[in-house]
Amino acid sequence: YEHVQAGLRRYSSFEGLLKDIFPRQTSADKVNHAQVESRIPTVIKKRPELINRPEFTLKIIQVYETSEVRHGFMLLGLSITGKTTILSTLTE
Numbered sequence: 001y002e003h004v005q006a007g008l009r010r011y012s013s014f015e016g017l018l019k020d021i022f023p024r025q026t027s028a029d030k031v032n033h034a035q036v037e038s039r040i041p042t043v044i045k046k047r048p049e050l051i052n053r054p055e056f057t058l059k060i061i062q063v064y065e066t067s068e069v070r071h072g073f074m075l076l077g078l079s080i081t082g083k084t085t086i087l088s089t090l091t092e
Contacts, residue, residue, distance in 0.1 A: 036064050036090070043092045050085070060090050 040057050044050045063086055066073050075083040 032068075033061070033064070037061060040089065043089050046092075047089075050089070056082070056086070056089075059086050063087065063090055 037057065040060055041052050044052045044056075050056070059082070063073075063075070067090075075087060077083050
């Protein structure tokens with residue numbers, strides 16, 4: 001527990017430092033995150049082969065967050081594990 005608290009304090013200090021250095025820059029855009037998350041069930045309903053499961057939504061959000069902070073990324077995994085489905089659902 002103390003380790004987690006220390007990590008949170010370091011994160012808060014780092015976030016404050018970034019705000020001091022880049023005062024005009026806004027923090028991570030939670031609105032876009034909420035928009036993506038709220039749109040996922042609608043996209044899934046249009047595709048009868050998909051089931052709206054929390055794990056699936058979580059992976060889509062993780063890919064979205066990665067795409068927001070990286071110039072490029074790769075989805076790696078075994079065959080038939082949902083890589084293409086997650087990416088196509090996100091792009092819709």
